[in-house]
Amino acid sequence: MSEKGEHIVALTGAAKAYGAVRALAGVDIAVAPGECLGLVGHNGAGKSTLMNILAGTISSDSGAMEIHGAAVAGRYSVAAANQNGIRCVFQELSLCPNLTVAENAQIVHPSLKGIGWRKRAEALIVGKLDEIFPGHGVGGDDAVGDLSIGKRQMVEIARAFTVTDRPLHLVILDEPTSSLDAVTAGQLLRHIREAVAGGLSCILISHVLGEILDYADRIVVMKDGKVVAEKPATGFNRSSLVAAMGNVVQEARIEARLKAEKKRGETPVVVSAIPQKQPDGRALVAHKGEIIGLAGLASHGQTATLLEIYRAASKRQVRTQVDGPVALVAGDRQSDGIFHIWSIARNVGIRSLRSMVRYGLIDPSAERRMADEWRDRIKIKTPDMDDNILSLSGGNQQKALFARALGSDAAIVLMDDPMRGVDVGTKLEVYDLIRAEAERGRTFLWYTTEMDELNNCDHTYVFRSGRIVADLSRDELTEEKVLQSSFEETA
Amino acid sequence: MTAIAKSIFKQRWIWSYLGMIAVWLATVTFTGGKGGAEIITAALSFATFTVIVGIGQMFVITTGPGNVDLSIPATIALSGAVAMKLMGGDNSMLLIGIAASLACGLAVGLFNYMLIRILRIPPIIATLSSSFLVLSTAISYGRGLKVKPPQLLADFTTMQIMHVPVLAIFVVALAAFMAVVLNRTIYGRSVSAIGQNMRAAALAGINVERIRFRTYVMSAVLASICGFLLAGFSGGASLNMGEEYLLASIAVVVIGGTSVAGGQGNVAGIWGAAIFMFLLVTMLNTFGTSAGIRLIMTGLIIVAIITIAGGDKPQR
Numbered sequence: 001m002s003e004k005g006e007h008i009v010a011l012t013g014a015a016k017a018y019g020a021v022r023a024l025a026g027v028d029i030a031v032a033p034g035e036c037l038g039l040v041g042h043n044g045a046g047k048s049t050l051m052n053i054l055a056g057t058i059s060s061d062s063g064a065m066e067i068h069g070a071a072v073a074g075r076y077s078v079a080a081a082n083q084n085g086i087r088c089v090f091q092e093l094s095l096c097p098n099l100t101v102a103e104n105a106q107i108v109h110p111s112l113k114g115i116g117w118r119k120r121a122e123a124l125i126v127g128k129l130d131e132i133f134p135g136h137g138v139g140g141d142d143a144v145g146d147l148s149i150g151k152r153q154m155v156e157i158a159r160a161f162t163v164t165d166r167p168l169h170l171v172i173l174d175e176p177t178s179s180l181d182a183v184t185a186g187q188l189l190r191h192i193r194e195a196v197a198g199g200l201s202c203i204l205i206s207h208v209l210g211e212i213l214d215y216a217d218r219i220v221v222m223k224d225g226k227v228v229a230e231k232p233a234t235g236f237n238r239s240s241l242v243a244a245m246g247n248v249v250q251e252a253r254i255e256a257r258l259k260a261e262k263k264r265g266e267t268p269v270v271v272s273a274i275p276q277k278q279p280d281g282r283a284l285v286a287h288k289g290e291i292i293g294l295a296g297l298a299s300h301g302q303t304a305t306l307l308e309i310y311r312a313a314s315k316r317q318v319r320t321q322v323d324g325p326v327a328l329v330a331g332d333r334q335s336d337g338i339f340h341i342w343s344i345a346r347n348v349g350i351r352s353l354r355s356m357v358r359y360g361l362i363d364p365s366a367e368r369r370m371a372d373e374w375r376d377r378i379k380i381k382t383p384d385m386d387d388n389i390l391s392l393s394g395g396n397q398q399k400a401l402f403a404r405a406l407g408s409d410a411a412i413v414l415m416d417d418p419m420r421g422v423d424v425g426t427k428l429e430v431y432d433l434i435r436a437e438a439e440r441g442r443t444f445l446w447y448t449t450e451m452d453e454l455n456n457c458d459h460t461y462v463f464r465s466g467r468i469v470a471d472l473s474r475d476e477l478t479e480e481k482v483l484q485s486s487f488e489e490t491a
Numbered sequence: 492m493t494a495i496a497k498s499i500f501k502q503r504w505i506w507s508y509l510g511m512i513a514v515w516l517a518t519v520t521f522t523g524g525k526g527g528a529e530i531i532t533a534a535l536s537f538a539t540f541t542v543i544v545g546i547g548q549m550f551v552i553t554t555g556p557g558n559v560d561l562s563i564p565a566t567i568a569l570s571g572a573v574a575m576k577l578m579g580g581d582n583s584m585l586l587i588g589i590a591a592s593l594a595c596g597l598a599v600g601l602f603n604y605m606l607i608r609i610l611r612i613p614p615i616i617a618t619l620s621s622s623f624l625v626l627s628t629a630i631s632y633g634r635g636l637k638v639k640p641p642q643l644l645a646d647f648t649t650m651q652i653m654h655v656p657v658l659a660i661f662v663v664a665l666a667a668f669m670a671v672v673l674n675r676t677i678y679g680r681s682v683s684a685i686g687q688n689m690r691a692a693a694l695a696g697i698n699v700e701r702i703r704f705r706t707y708v709m710s711a712v713l714a715s716i717c718g719f720l721l722a723g724f725s726g727g728a729s730l731n732m733g734e735e736y737l738l739a740s741i742a743v744v745v746i747g748g749t750s751v752a753g754g755q756g757n758v759a760g761i762w763g764a765a766i767f768m769f770l771l772v773t774m775l776n777t778f779g780t781s782a783g784i785r786l787i788m789t790g791l792i793i794v795a796i797i798t799i800a801g802g803d804k805p806q807r
Binding site (some may be wrong): 310314327328330335336337338339340341342346350351353354357360361362404408 | 671675676677680683684687688690691692694695696697698750754755
């Protein structure tokens with residue numbers, strides 16, 4: 001650790017509790033200039049809370065904060081953070097959907113005013129997008145609400161790196177790659193290294209341990225609201241990092257599972273879908289009990305195909321046939337999944353109300369039972385399932401959405417890149433759960449941008465520009481093949 | 492404070508009842524204890540009608556931002572006029588009158604929903620424009636008529652048992668039933684889900700359009716019931732008898748603790764709010780304030796109640 005006074009920002013003894021949930025239990029953390037600090041830990045370990053404190057969006061219950069070696073006096077706020085050159089890319093995106101990309105850029109740059117501000121804001125944000133994500137395809141006058149979640153994430157990231165009148169010192173990136181595909185994620189990580197070489201500091205939070213190990217200078221591991229390990233990145237490897245987070249690597253188990261091969265097509269077809277833009281009759285086919293992967297770069301028609309299948313379950317469609325009840329696990333949980341007023345229990349139960357009805361009324365004890373059962377099965381971290389859903393960390397909210405779908409009567413479960421912001425340990429547990437459910441005859445259609453997850457699939461369809469361009473059996477599946485198909489046009 | 496009291500004060504609807512009691516106490520103190528019971532009887536009688544339409548409005552508002560039914564006054568007028576004219580004061584026509592009144596509500600509800608769904612007009616505009624059409628129909632149909640209600644209906648709507656209006660008892664039962672519908676049925680749960688996030692609701696397997704359809708039809712049917720009873724209560728239908736229920740129906744919903752942003756409805760609060768609104772006007776009348784002051788005071792007190800009750804603390 002560098003000496004006192006050299007820090008961009010230093011927190012000591014930061015603590016924060018949400019009701020009975022202790023999110024932070026006294027954390028010391030400091031960031032030096034020109035350093036990329038990696039931050040890892042389980043869902044609910046307190047990472048996001050810590051970052052929100054640094055960004056000024058929430059205030060800590062106790063603890064001291066120093067910026068550039070000077071103690072922060074009075075109320076620390078978002079404006080103060082901005083004043084001091086601290087920016088944050090939030091896990092729950094913070095762009096205004098009704099404004100354009102350029103207008104969103106202006107919000108953090110009040111100095112862009114007077115005649116022609118729109119032009120200058122556009123030049124600023126598009127210039128930064130070009131710099132970080134060449135070939136991004138985002139226009140300055142696009143309304144943010146019309147962009148896919150991946151593109152919104154790119155705009156949010158680019159915005160955090162833009163500079164006008166005040167110098168920028170620290171950019172905090174909370175799960176920045178979770179909504180990006182492999183290519184754009186790589187572009188971002190390279191940009192981070194360049195920016196850090198130029199003297200900027202970054203805090204990088206990610207569940208993709210490879211990113212942290214390769215791109216961070218120093219790694220801080222958090223668990224249960226405390227810092228449990230802190231070392232230069234070279235001092236960790238994958239398994240020691242996982243161990244520090246409190247997990248034993250279960251790779252052996254995955255291997256064993258993969259060997260249990262199944263013959264394709266022995267069970268009846270339950271889903272057959274021809275994407276809207278498919279020029280030929282090539283269809284995505286799922287047999288009962290299969291796990292089907294939808295791969296390719298982000299937003300190339302995978303989500304659209306899933307939604308088409310979802311609609312086909314209730315209303316007959318020409319290009320898509322579905323046999324059985326369907327449930328969907330949303331990836332964009334804020335806009336597609338969460339009911340923010342409700343408790344966790346109600347959020348979990350909404351898809352299964354029909355099975356809870358007795359004498360025409362919803363039976364509260366049935367709802368309670370389902371909530372408690374799934375809290376245990378999927379390990380939702382909460383003292384009480386009657387607490388509001390937003391009291392959960394992002395990853396735990398995602399688990400609640402999994403519980404909603406897996407606990408329902410659905411024979412077919414659609415998953416729209418559902419592992420965003422979910423930690424390694426949970427992922428492995430959910431993979432197991434999906435495997436077990438598939439063996440019991442459930443069918444899964446799984447859109448994912450992560451190669452690791454495709455390895456869990458029996459068969460994978462690669463999408464490009466709204467079309468299926470390749471289908472790969474498990475034996476044929478390699479990262480090269482997926483990437484190659486994703487880019488065929490340009491290659 | 493005990494735990495029970497604490498949990499009661501967390502309920503947003505409690506404030507409408509506290510306001511109701513405070514206003515009543517203020518009035519009775521001013522009159523030196525005279526007329527306290529009579530005021531309550533009158534409040535129950537009049538609040539009954541506001542509650543009927545307030546329940547429908549509450550379900551509509553709970554389906555989410557932008558959803559509101561502005562055609563309630565016109566529906567009240569149409570239903571009252573059609574029913575009274577058909578019955579012509581004849582007791583034996585009572586059932587036909589009820590059927591006609593319900594049919595009016597059903598038709599208006601269907602029409603509203605059609606505008607919203609098929610023509611994709613925002614609900615606030617759709618129900619406002621349909622209310623002009625409905626009111627015009629009522630005017631051309633009931634031109635110059637002042638038909639007395641059948642004696643049976645008039646007796647029923649004004650009947651009291653120990654100074655408690657019978658109608659109020661029925662509407663308390665209706666409110667209790669609707670509270671169960673809101674909190675314990677799939678329909679009620681779906682309304683709340685749609686009000687929070689329509690897209691997520693559709694993706695969670697809720698038939699959003701069916702729920703919205705039912706909600707708008709229910710609101711219109713409740714308005715038509717209100718029109719029928721109101722005509723009986725006030726000795727005949729008049730074309731402007733629904734007027735005051737436009738703002739009253741929305742006010743009682745909001746004061747009663749329902750979230751204007753949608754997703755969170757409340758039935759119990761509607762009763763408290765409706766009585767509160769009536770008592771508030773009574774109090775200001777008793778104090779002998781001028782009309783201008785009365786309106787200002789009404790506005791300020793409503794704002795105060797909503798501010799106290801609606802303390803929507805941001806989560807997280």
